[in-house]
Amino acid sequence: MTGTELTERRREILFAIIEEYIRTAEPVGSKAICEKYMPGISSATVRNEMAALTEMGYIEQPHTSAGRIPSELGYRCYVNAMSQDGDISDMDERKVRRTLSGQVTELEKLLEAVSRQISEMTRLVTVTTMPCYSNNRIKRFELISVDDYAFALVVVTKSGIVKNKVFRTPMQMDEIDLSRISSVLNRRFSNLSVDRITLPVLLSVRDELADFGYITPPLLKFIYETVESMGRSEVVITGASKVLDYPEFCDTDTAKAIFSILDDKDELRRLLRSDENSDSIVRTFIGNENKNPHLRNSAMVIGNYKIGGKTVGSICVIGPTRLNYSGVIAKMEHFTLSLNAVLEESFRNNADIMRKLLGDR
């Protein structure tokens, strides 16, 4: 074994194989490489180098008489190598700007538009988590009467998030009842972080609301569910049918594996959750790097978006491991950065909000 080290030429050949395979989805042979990528050297030389690359685990051969395909290690090496050199086209640049322009009156709508645009630009399925407010602090509760037997609970957090639900009671409740409940809630729970308001914590005010009788338990449960739902962010999937555009996903079993995951919102939330505070703009997971074994033939590129300097959600594309990494990562990086800039801009408008957001950390 003359070499188990990754020389410059071997790396060149590896990257050529990867790029050719990404393009064609077919195993790449030595001849194709030296014709298209390495005009100076012969196919025999390439073959020798390919044998070394195979031994080192960067490429694999499906069977003896076929060409080589990149292994996960190969892809990982390729992705790590291309730093921030990814450029996106002027047209894509315009698309990003157009999507993000306009006032951010409604965050959810903006994120849906971004999701759709990314799916179109990358030709991949996009999974987006809507903002999660679990570590926001409660500003106050408001109870709005709908009619004698129903009221709406509105929860306002310090960073300006509002959530409401309607509660139907079997008992008549008037404005005085409602304001009594809300004053109890506000006295006890305002300024608390959303994820601190658990069922036991809520039950501690049971006595103060005791005169509502048998209504109190379901009422508290309802309040708990409302607050709890602020921490469980919605998941939006865009362009699911694009999965079937890739030959490696056309096999029924593989397709079913992917769609099963897309069916399972909880699993998606888990997969997109960023445990570590990575310093790169987007994270890439190739094959078995994914936590879910059903994604062992897939790759994910995830970008996080922030509000008030804190990550509150993610946007992610899923495709085959044979992904156009340079293009997709460049697009995801650009979109993520632009989105974060827009969000920061629209939440920085005034120092007041900013202060609250920071105090909210």
Place this chain on the structure above:
Amino acid sequence: MTGTELTERRREILFAIIEEYIRTAEPVGSKAICEKYMPGISSATVRNEMAALTEMGYIEQPHTSAGRIPSELGYRCYVNAMSQDGDISDMDERKVRRTLSGQVTELEKLLEAVSRQISEMTRLVTVTTMPCYSNNRIKRFELISVDDYAFALVVVTKSGIVKNKVFRTPMQMDEIDLSRISSVLNRRFSNLSVDRITLPVLLSVRDELADFGYITPPLLKFIYETVESMGRSEVVITGASKVLDYPEFCDTDTAKAIFSILDDKDELRRLLRSDENSDSIVRTFIGNENKNPHLRNSAMVIGNYKIGGKTVGSICVIGPTRLNYSGVIAKMEHFTLSLNAVLEESFRNNADIMRKLLGDR
């Protein structure tokens, strides 16, 4: 041609073919029929009858040497024939009851649970539209201050639906501003139907809010969007991966056609909209009866749910035309009826709400 009429025996044979085909997904031959379904007569006789059924258009043969498969006309005849005789198992009965039990504090959550349960019971993908409130009357608007630069708009309708969105303004706004705006809105728009509040209608109050300057147009646009979103019901898809369990959908093109439709919420809303007030509990669309040509190889079974006697949303399953109609329709009928009973129950609790709902028509 001795007969172009559908005799009792021919119908029997037709239904036998359909049931066998639903079970096996393979063309059905004369021999299989007379062995399993018509022990009294010979295969030659069945062949003669099958020739007649073919001529009448109830069945088709993919090629000369294959058996017969039902045509759309055949399926339609079959579905029309089985009236309400569909029975569901005790286990399914229990599942329905379990899903619908518990207090209906949150309609959306209940519908999601129903959707998931139907998808599991029928082994089909389920598409559910959340309630659409476009013909509800506005009860009132409330503006809740979030901070100096943001407020929440809460819209309450007479049937108790509440919707909110947060508006960020580049200008400081205090409680007095907010109450001025809300009083204008309430004076002019309360008691109007949601779908009557169009942009031109909203612009008619422009003068009354003129002193908010350049804020007024985006503010009115925001209000419009909020109200408008109450008429555009959300669509929830459950069990999408089940599509791939059916051999007829495993072909890439067909699968892609289905998933494209599932990607397109607007199209789904359109497909589920019930134009006529059908008297049957569920509606069935077979093949080309569907409005979307991509569903020409699919069948849909749709059930509507009502609040206050008015249809506000639908639940629908999609599968191949080779659908287990009797089972699926029975389950859908049962679930739809039970759901509507629960909804009526929970909205009838008191005469007050009932009166308002009826007055809201």
Place this chain on the structure above:
DNA sequence: GTTAGCACTCGTAAACAACAAGTGCTAAAA
């Protein structure tokens, strides 16, 4: 270290035969 040459492997496509399932038709039986 590089390369030409060559034997070897192995998947793919084409051609062909055997087969099985199912049909339509005819003529006899009921």
Place this chain on the structure above:
DNA sequence: TTTTAGCACTTGTTGTTTACGAGTGCTAAC
């Protein structure tokens, strides 16, 4: 008139064989 047995015919499926081609690894010469 209806039913049925029998049979020739059609056609998709399966399996086998063959040829081919793409690609490899190895050796020996450059």
